[in-house]
Amino acid sequence: MKHINLNRIVSAFTVRTILGFIFFMQGFGKVFTWGMEELYNKNFFHGTFKDILPEYLIYATAYYTSYVELIAGFLLVIGLKVDYALYALASVLIIVTFGHGLAAPIWDLSHVMYRTMLLVTLLILPKEWDKFSLDSILQKRSKK
Numbered sequence: 001m002k003h004i005n006l007n008r009i010v011s012a013f014t015v016r017t018i019l020g021f022i023f024f025m026q027g028f029g030k031v032f033t034w035g036m037e038e039l040y041n042k043n044f045f046h047g048t049f050k051d052i053l054p055e056y057l058i059y060a061t062a063y064y065t066s067y068v069e070l071i072a073g074f075l076l077v078i079g080l081k082v083d084y085a086l087y088a089l090a091s092v093l094i095i096v097t098f099g100h101g102l103a104a105p106i107w108d109l110s111h112v113m114y115r116t117m118l119l120v121t122l123l124i125l126p127k128e129w130d131k132f133s134l135d136s137i138l139q140k141r142s143k144k
Helices: 002-034 036-041 043-049 055-078 082-103 110-124 134-143
Strands: none
Touching (some): 002 055, 002 082
């Protein structure tokens, strides 16, 4: 029984941390490596949608998705406010899916689907399995 419990704890930590790093590193690259203005002017934002969506919406979406990936990804890595981070990242996945579908009806879903599967897995895993998180540590302290 102890082995099964350890497997649950390690699996929750692994899925949360991997998904967190995927989003955090993507957001970090967009915000700090490329910079938001350069990112906005790349083909997959402005170039793709300039004739489809209003300028302000493209701009807001570029900023929103990039900063949510960065911040919520970091929160997942450290295990703080995990549910809120997952909700925010779910909104990013919905926006990205809509945007890619709007730009090209047939596109490669692989980068969205595996993130969605990891995200949904985390949403349905029991919270008590995620022991290696700040949320778990803070919850233990508040019960004392």
